[in-house]
Amino acid sequence: MRKSIFLLIGIMLLISNASALSWSRYDGTLKSGTKGPGSNYWNPNNVYIDPDESNASVLSWSGYDWILKSGIKGPGSNYWNPNNAYVDSDGKLHLEINYTDGHWNCVELDSVKNFKYGKYTWVVSSQSLNLDKNVVLGLFTYTDDNHEIDIESGQWGNSSSDHLHFTCQPDQTVTFVSPDSSYINATNVTYTFDWRPTYIHYTATASNGKIIANWYCTNARDIPKVKAKVMINLWLQHSVPPSNGKPVDVIISSFYRS
Known part of the structure; x- marks a missing residue:
């Protein structure tokens, strides 16, 4: 009787594990033991599904699938609302910051796929170089804080600072577009970075x-050599609301990688 109970429990655990590891329409067989490549030790317990991503909202835009961030997270310990991104009838992506449910909400899209070298291009059809001083628009790739390539439009709370920042994490940043620049209110600006090994x-x-x-x-030393997600976000520096108290809508016509 005891053996039958243990056998039944074992079968139930196997079924449960197989169900939990059904991901992206495929049931994977998890390798174990000492095998190739590299004669490594393979542990099936080293695979898990991120609970945040397994239930995440996914938006398709510009030929790619994007995971929409939710909850209270960085940067800036902001509230992230998946409903703050949508694609209009012309195929343009709208990113919004707005006040709902008693707090200000920001938005971020993270590519489902990882990428490496290539030319990354965003065309932002709305005004993007003169956002509110507390608002940051980020167009970037990210693996971790030491492997990050950023284009950021923002004043970081200081209205007298330059408005455009190019960054190669962890150590290099250059700034452009002063408050009196003739391009400060430009629309349909094309932002690119061409990421190569050197x-x-x-x-x-x-x-x-x-x-x-x-x-x-x-x-x-600073140029990333590892794959990264493409990310797009619109957020509040230190969670401080827009200084004018108004919602923000940034419109991106397209993104492509070549």
Whole structure:
């Protein structure tokens, strides 16, 4: 009788584990023991599904699938609301910051796929270089804080600072677009970085083809050599509301990688 009970429990655990590890429409067989490649030790317990991502909202836009962040998280310990991103009838992505449910809500999209070298391009059709001083627009790739390539439009709470930042984490940042720049209210700006093993070339280009900002990062130590997610976010510095108390809507026409 006792053996039958143990056998039944074992079968139930196997069924439960198989169900829990059904992910992305496939049931994977988990390797165990000492095997190749590399004659490594393989532990099936080293696989799990992130509970945040297993129930996450996914948005399809510009040929890619994006996971929408939710909850209270960084940057800035903000509230992140999946409903603050949507695609309009023209195929343009809207990112919103708004006040609902008693607090200000921000938005972030993280690519489902990981990428590496290539040219990354965003076309932002709305005004993007003169956002409220507490608002940051991020167009970037991210693996961790030491492997990150950023284009950020924001004033970081200081209205007298430059408005555009190109960053190669962890150590290098350059800034462009002063408050009195002729491009401060430009629309349809194209932002790019060309990520290669030996350099990253950043640009911001006006709709008339004029270069607003241009920078080469050539410090090999800081250039990421690992795959990363593409991320797009609109958020509040230190969770401080927009200084004018108004909601924000940034419209991105397209993203592509070549």
